[in-house]
Every structure is written in structure tokens, then in C-alpha cells.
Amino acid sequence: MSTDVTPPGIPEAAIPExxxxxGMSGAGRSTAAKCLEDLGWFVVDNLPPALIPTMVELGxxxxxxxxxxxxxxxxxxxxxxxxxxxxxxxxxxxxxxRRIVFLESSDDALxxxxxxxxxxxxxxxxxxxxxxxxxxRELLRELRGDADLVIDTSSLNVHELRAKMxxxxxxxxxxxxxxxxxxxxxxxxxxxxxDLVVDMRFLPNPHWVPELRPYTGLNEExxxxxxxxxxxxxxxxxxxxxxxxxxxxxxREGKRYVTIAVGCTGGKxxxxxxxxxxxxxxxAEGVETVVVHRDxxxx
Numbered sequence: 464m465s466t467d468v469t470p471p472g473i474p475e476a477a478i479p480e481x482x483x484x485x486g487m488s489g490a491g492r493s494t495a496a497k498c499l500e501d502l503g504w505f506v507v508d509n510l511p512p513a514l515i516p517t518m519v520e521l522g523x524x525x526x527x528x529x530x531x532x533x534x535x536x537x538x539x540x541x542x543x544x545x546x547x548x549x550x551x552x553x554x555x556x557x558x559x560x561r562r563i564v565f566l567e568s569s570d571d572a573l574x575x576x577x578x579x580x581x582x583x584x585x586x587x588x589x590x591x592x593x594x595x596x597x598x599x600r601e602l603l604r605e606l607r608g609d610a611d612l613v614i615d616t617s618s619l620n621v622h623e624l625r626a627k628m629x630x631x632x633x634x635x636x637x638x639x640x641x642x643x644x645x646x647x648x649x650x651x652x653x654x655x656x657x658d659l660v661v662d663m664r665f666l667p668n669p670h671w672v673p674e675l676r677p678y679t680g681l682n683e684e685x686x687x688x689x690x691x692x693x694x695x696x697x698x699x700x701x702x703x704x705x706x707x708x709x710x711x712x713x714x715r716e717g718k719r720y721v722t723i724a725v726g727c728t729g730g731k732x733x734x735x736x737x738x739x740x741x742x743x744x745x746x747a748e749g750v751e752t753v754v755v756h757r758d759x760x761x762x
Contacts (some may be wrong), residue, residue, distance in 0.1 A: 478559055479505075479522035480531040482632075483515070485538065485606055486566030487599060488585055489576045491616045491624050492535055495566060498628040499533040508535045512547035519559055537585070538602050547606070562719065565603075565610035567655055569617040570596055612720040615656040630753065631720065640710055641751045643722045646680070646738040648730030648758040657724035659709070661702065663733040666692045670732060679759055680735025689736040699737065703744040710750055730758030 482504070484495050493508070500506040507518060515534055522529035538544045554561055568576075570593060577584055577592050584595030586602075607613065612631060616624055631641065647654055649664070669675040669685050678685050690696055706723070713721055725741065727733035735756050742754045 477523040477527075479519060479525075479529055481515075481519055481554070481559060481561040482531075482533045483561055483563045484533060484535045484566070485563065485603070485610075486614075487568055487573060487596070487603065488537060489573045490566035490568040491614075491619070491621075492537065492566050494621055494624050495564060495614075495628050496533060496535045498625045499531075499632060502629070502632055504531045504533045504632075505529045506533045506535070509537065510534050512536055512543065512550045515547075515550045516553045516557070516559075519554065519557075538599070538606065544602055544606070562612070563606065563610045565607050565613045567607070567613055567615045567617075569615075569655070572617040611718055613656040613722070615654065617655075640714055640718075641720050641753070642710075642742075642745050643720075643753050643755055644738045644742040644745070645722060645724045645755045645757055646730055646734035646759065647724055647726050648728060648734070648761070649726050650728060651730065651758050651761065653726075654722070654724045654757065656722055658721045660724045660726065661737075663689075663725060663727040663737050666695055666727075666733050668728060668732065670729070675732070678732075679756075680732045680737070680739065681756075681759075685732055686736040686739065689733050690740065695737075699740055699744070703741065706741075706745065707748060710745075710748070729762055730756070731762060735759055 482499065484492055484499075486492055496506050496508060505522070510518065515536075518532060518534065522532050536547060538547065551561065573584075573596050574592050584592045584599070586598040587595030614624070614627055619627070645654055645657065649662075653660060666689060669678075669688050672688065675682075675685050675688060680686055680689065690699070710721070713719075723741070725734045725738045738754055738756065742752045745752045
């Protein structure tokens with residue numbers, strides 16, 4: 464007699480929403496999980512990856528009592544990662560849509576956090592904290608590439624991380640695609656959670672116009688100056704068209720979140736003005752859009 468109780472499939476109407484939370488140790492996985500729990504999700508921490516399909520099946524049998532499941536996984540070994548990959552393939556074969564949230568952070572921020580709590584990194588062994596971080600990054604490289612949402616917590620406090628999670632998951636209905644348009648300054652470094660990066664340094668810099676220098680790209684005169692430069696409006700039109708194609712592809716592939724980083728030298732004038740215009744174009748196309756000006760005010 465067979466002991467396999469796994470059904471050949473799960474009724475589509477009964478399939479619970481599934482979010483997998485992973486990422487770097489110390490980057491905020493527990494905070495992200497707690498946020499989803501507060502939003503009414505059924506959260507399971509450190510569930511072995513091989514048991515994720517079983518958890519989804521149990522949720523499907525709950526008659527709607529477990530409609531949203533979040534699973535926190537930390538990858539501490541190659542076999543652990545292989546089990547996760549097998550479980551994700553199993554879920555896909557059964558028609559279960561899953562989303563992966565990946566918590567990222569810089570090496571410096573992670574080292575500070577581990578040192579502040581005086582705890583070793585789970586993978587450092589007899590080495591240094593940075594050795595454990597390097598080993599974990601290598602193990603998680605492929606999973607990070609598959610993530611639907613990457614959140615860089617390097618400069619976020621607990622409340623700011625919760626706000627980001629709330630913005631993505633608090634709504635009653637999930638939109639087809641959410642976009643974050645982020646202005647930034649190249650001199651402060653590339654945003655590590657960007658899916659797409661564009662460079663506005665081909666346009667003249669308002670910084671060198673004395674009457675515009677004190678203002679930002681949110682100022683109407685600065686925005687007009689940037690958009691009236693040769694090639695600016697053409698760039699905006701063509702890149703907006705390109706993003707329509709990209710957004711359609713993301714929807715087909717089930718990707719719900721995209722971060723578009725728009726850079727200039729200091730993240731104050733050109734990138735800010737173009738981010739605002741680009742976000743307006745996306746919103747007009749039905750993409751739920753948030754604008755973030757990462758470096759405005761840093762100078």
C-alpha cells in the first residue's frame with residue numbers, strides 16, 4: 464500500500480498566497496517576517512525547505528483559514544539550498560505561485576550589526592565575520608537572482624524596513640506590478656537593489672547654473688531646465704516605451720516588483736527631475752509607482 468499522501472495537485476481556488484523570505488543573516492529577515500505576521504500572514508520561521516510544499520498543501524486544506532503563508536528560510540549549506548530549489552520546482556509543477564523577498568545589506572552594515580550584538584556569523588566558523596558573510600553571499604547568489612523583491616537594509620532602521628514591507632503587502636489586492644523609481648548620485652554608489660539603472664549625466668548639470676544650484680529637481684525651474692536640454696524629452700519618451708515592454712515581460716514572468724534607479728552625479732538635480740517624470744509616465748500606464756530620492760539633501 465502506498466504511503467504517499469501528497470495529492471497530484473492543489474485546487475486552484477484553495478491555493479494560499481506564498482511568500483518566501485530569505486537573504487543575508489543580519490539583514491532583517493525576522494523584522495520582515497514579523498511585519499507580515501502583523502498583517503495577518505501565517506508565518507513559519509526556519510522551516511526546512513523540503514517541507515514548504517507540505518505547508519502549502521496544509522494551507523490549501525484549511526478551507527480558507529490559512530490564505531497567506533510566509534516562510535522564512537536561511538541557507539546555511541549547499542544541501543539546504545538544493546532542497547529549496549527542489550521545493551520551488553515542486554511548487555511550480557503544482558501550479559503554486561510563490562514570491563521571494565530577499566533582504567540584502569552591505570558588508571559594513573552586517574559587520575556592525577553582528578559586532579553590536581556580540582554574536583558570530585552563523586557561517587564564519589573559526590574565521591572572521593566577513594568570512595561568514597562572503598560564504599553566505601556565495602550560497603545565496605542564485606536565490607538573490609530569482610528574487611521578486613530585493614530590499615537593501617544597509618541604511619534602514621527597523622521602522623523604515625517595516626514601512627517598506629507594509630507598502631508592498633498591506634493592500635487588500637496585489638497590483639499586477641509595483642515600481643519604485645529611485646533617484647541617486649553616482650558619487651554615493653549604485654543602489655544594490657536596483658533592477659534597472661539609467662544615467663542622466665549626459666545632460667548638462669544645473670549645479671553649474673548659479674540661480675538653480677540651491678534647488679533640487681523637484682523645483683519647476685530645475686525640472687524645466689533639465690527636460691528642455693537636447694535629447695532629454697526624446698530619452699524620456701523612448702525609455703518610457705522601453706519600460707512598457709519590460710513591464711509586460713515582468714508580468715508574464717510573474718515578477719511583481721521592479722526598482723528603476725535613475726542616477727546623476729550627486730542625486731540632486733537631473734536624476735530627481737527625470738525620476739519624477741518617468742514615474743508619472745509609469746503611473747499613467749497603470750503601474751503602481753513609488754518615487755524615492757535616495758541622496759537628495761546629502762550634499
